[in-house]
Amino acid sequence: MSAVGQVNLTWDDLADIEYTEKYFIAYDSNFLYPEFSKKMASLAGKEVTLSGYFLDVSPDGKLLVLSKNPLASCFFCGKGGPETAVEIQFKNKPNFKTDDVVVITGTLKLNKDDIEHFNYILTDCSGMDMK
Numbered sequence: 001m002s003a004v005g006q007v008n009l010t011w012d013d014l015a016d017i018e019y020t021e022k023y024f025i026a027y028d029s030n031f032l033y034p035e036f037s038k039k040m041a042s043l044a045g046k047e048v049t050l051s052g053y054f055l056d057v058s059p060d061g062k063l064l065v066l067s068k069n070p071l072a073s074c075f076f077c078g079k080g081g082p083e084t085a086v087e088i089q090f091k092n093k094p095n096f097k098t099d100d101v102v103v104i105t106g107t108l109k110l111n112k113d114d115i116e117h118f119n120y121i122l123t124d125c126s127g128m129d130m131k
Contacts, residue, residue, distance in 0.1 A: 006047040087118035
C-alpha cells in the first residue's frame with residue numbers, strides 16, 4: 001500500500017482471474033465471463049494505482065484504456081487477454097497521447113455482466129505521464 005492509502009496494483013494482480021464461457025441472450029453469443037480472485041474482489045470500490053500504456057481507442061475519445069502493452073501489441077490486436085487492458089474513466093480528460101507510459105489512480109470497479117465495458121474499470125481517474 002502506498003503512503004496516501006491507495007493500493008499499487010500490478011498486471012500480475014489483474015492476471016489472477018479465471019474465465020468461463022457464458023451465453024448472453026441479447027447478443028446471441030458466448031462471451032468470457034470473469035471470476036475475480038479474492039484479492040481483486042477485496043479491492044472493489046477502493047482507490048488503486050496502476051501503470052501502463054495509455055490508449056485512446058475510439059474516434060471520439062470516449063473509450064480510454066490503460067494497457068499492459070503498447071497499441072501495436074495490445075489486447076485489441078490479439079496480443080493478450082482481457083486482463084491486459086483496463087477501462088479508465090477520468091474526472092477530467094487527460095492530455096495523454098496513445099502509447100504514453102502513465103500511472104493512473106482511480107476507484108476499482110469489477111465488471112462481470114456488462115459486456116459493453118471491460119472486466120476491470122477505474123473510475124474517477126487521475127493520472128501522471130511518466131516521461
